[in-house]
Structures are given as C-alpha cells and as structure tokens.
Amino acid sequence: MAAEPELLRELRRLRACVPQLTGALAADTDGKVLAGDTTHDEAEYIAGLTAGALDVALRLADAAGRGRASELLIQGEKGYVAAYAAGPSAVLTLLAEPRVNVGRLHLEARRSSARIRDLLDGALERLENT
Numbered sequence: 001m002a003a004e005p006e007l008l009r010e011l012r013r014l015r016a017c018v019p020q021l022t023g024a025l026a027a028d029t030d031g032k033v034l035a036g037d038t039t040h041d042e043a044e045y046i047a048g049l050t051a052g053a054l055d056v057a058l059r060l061a062d063a064a065g066r067g068r069a070s071e072l073l074i075q076g077e078k079g080y081v082a083a084y085a086a087g088p089s090a091v092l093t094l095l096a097e098p099r100v101n102v103g104r105l106h107l108e109a110r111r112s113s114a115r116i117r118d119l120l121d122g123a124l125e126r127l128e129n130t
Contacts, residue, residue: 007035023095087117
C-alpha cells in the first residue's frame with residue numbers, strides 16, 4: 001500500500017505523544033492490518049476483533065438513537081483497548097497501560113484517526129488518478 005510508510009510514521013508519532021501506549025494498529029474495516037507499531041504477537045487477530053467491535057458499537061449507537069459512533073473504549077484489569085473510526089474504511093486500534101491518561105488518549109487518537117483517514121483518502125485518490 002502506498003500510504004503504509006506515512007501510516008507507520010503517524011502511529012509512531014502517536015505513541016511518542018502518549019508514552020503509555022503499548023501498541024497501535026491501523027487496519028481496514030475487515031481487520032486487515034495496514035500498518036502497525038506494536039510487539040503484540042496477535043496484531044491481525046486484535047485488528048479483526050476491533051473492527052468487528054467498532055461495527056457493533058456503531059450499530060448500537062444508531063439503534064439507541066445516539067447518532068453515528070466513532071470510537072470505543074474497553075477497560076480491562078491490565079489496561080485499555082481503544083478503537084477509533086478513521087473514516088469509513090479504516091480503524092485505529094490502540095493498546096494502553098492502565099495508568100494512561102484517558103483524556104489525552106482520546107485527544108491524540110482523534111487527531112491520529114483524522115490523519116489516517118486523510119492519508120488513506122489521498123492514497124485512494126492517487127490510485128484512481130493513475
């Protein structure tokens with residue numbers, strides 16, 4: 001994919017801004033990893049589960065009359081899994097330590113998901129123009 005180096009740079013920038021992140025993945029909505037900055041052995045599996053979970057969250061928010069959802073946060077006893085829609089075709093998945101500042105996590109992740117959306121849109125536009 002043409003945008004992979006830029007996606008990886010964005011994931012690394014995000015991890016530098018939020019040091020308590022232990023992993024960051026950009027995936028398509030089918031769960032295929034487009035870029036990852038993690039040492040987690042099951043990145044593809046996590047990306048697939050996250051894409052499915054975000055899809056369920058989107059449908060739940062819609063059914064409950066809450067409008068279009070764009071993110072999901074799961075708190076476990078050993079930390080957080082967060083998912084953010086990055087446009088209609090991608091998902092940003094973050095793994096974080098329990099001590100992460102959740103407000104900072106959301107702020108930086110929202111910026112990154114918008115950047116990832118723009119990078120993927122730009123890559124798609126370049127493909128269509130060739």
